Amino acid sequence: MKFSLDCLHSWNLEPNQAVALQQSLRGRVRAEPFWDDVASIGGVDVGILNGMGRAAVVRLDYVSLQPLEVAVATEQISFPYIPGLLSFREMPVILKALEKLSGLPDVFIVDGHGIAHPRRFGIASHLGVILDKPTIGCAKSILVGSYQYLAEEVGSQADLVAEGEVVGVALRTRRGCKPVIVSVGHRVDLLSAVRLIMTTVRGYRLPEPCRLAHRFASRVSQHYDKDIKIK
DNA sequence: GCGACAG
DNA sequence: ATCTTGTCGC
Ligand SMILES: [Mg+2]
Numbered sequence: 001m002k003f004s005l006d007c008l009h010s011w012n013l014e015p016n017q018a019v020a021l022q023q024s025l026r027g028r029v030r031a032e033p034f035w036d037d038v039a040s041i042g043g044v045d046v047g048i049l050n051g052m053g054r055a056a057v058v059r060l061d062y063v064s065l066q067p068l069e070v071a072v073a074t075e076q077i078s079f080p081y082i083p084g085l086l087s088f089r090e091m092p093v094i095l096k097a098l099e100k101l102s103g104l105p106d107v108f109i110v111d112g113h114g115i116a117h118p119r120r121f122g123i124a125s126h127l128g129v130i131l132d133k134p135t136i137g138c139a140k141s142i143l144v145g146s147y148q149y150l151a152e153e154v155g156s157q158a159d160l161v162a163e164g165e166v167v168g169v170a171l172r173t174r175r176g177c178k179p180v181i182v183s184v185g186h187r188v189d190l191l192s193a194v195r196l197i198m199t200t201v202r203g204y205r206l207p208e209p210c211r212l213a214h215r216f217a218s219r220v221s222q223h224y225d226k227d228i229k230i231k
Numbered sequence: 232g233c234g235a236c237a238g
Numbered sequence: 239a240t241c242t243t244g245t246c247g248c
Contacts (some may be wrong), residue, residue: 048239083236090238112237122237143237177248219240
């Protein structure tokens with residue numbers, strides 16, 4: 001771990017305290033053009049089996065999209081699943097996995113929403129603020145808001161609007177598939193976020209960083225661990 | 232009060 | 239998220 005990882009706050013919170021914390025941190029979120037020279041991209045996801053969480057953080061080469069490093073960590077999940085409070089359930093084990101990474105990627109794509117959230121502070125934004133690193137939210141379904149008229153062609157977009165504001169984009173990443181919902185996490189604006197997602201899609205609905213992180217965090221991988229060691 | 236509701 | 243086989247469409 002060649003980077004600092006200060007938690008900002010405790011994770012031992014009650015749901016009402018978690019909501020208050022989101023309200024106090026939402027002001028730190030930034031949305032700005034992201035044009036840095038990108039060397040590597042990270043994918044983040046969590047799988048759960050019998051109450052045990054397994055986080056996978058994959059760092060891939062930006063050009064080849066080949067995995068450079070995979071960090072996995074497991075931890076008992078304590079916080080319940082409450083829509084709008086996902087980060088309090090998954091972040092602890094994610095941070096544990098991040099500590100095992102030899103270096104941080106230039107930007108993270110997180111499975112879940114960024115500001116397409118009731119309080120504009122979903123898990124992607126939360127991770128970005130904790131690390132003060134660029135993050136993007138890439139969710140498989142809507143938490144808040146709605147969109148319309150999404151064309152069938154790959155690359156088609158439709159604004160996701162919640163309470164009168166554009167909080168994300170429904171993006172068709174694969175023909176015949178439901179779109180993914182892209183939103184600002186931290187330090188990456190929506191335009192840059194959508195571009196980055198499209199450039200990391202390789203024939204599947206999920207962009208490679210998320211697809212790989214999901215594979216390494218999934219139940220299949222967890223079972224696989226029982227027989228074979230994953231480095 | 233009722234329904235929606237990331238993973 | 240997870241429980242789970244086949245089935246339909248691109
Ligand atoms: Mg997930």
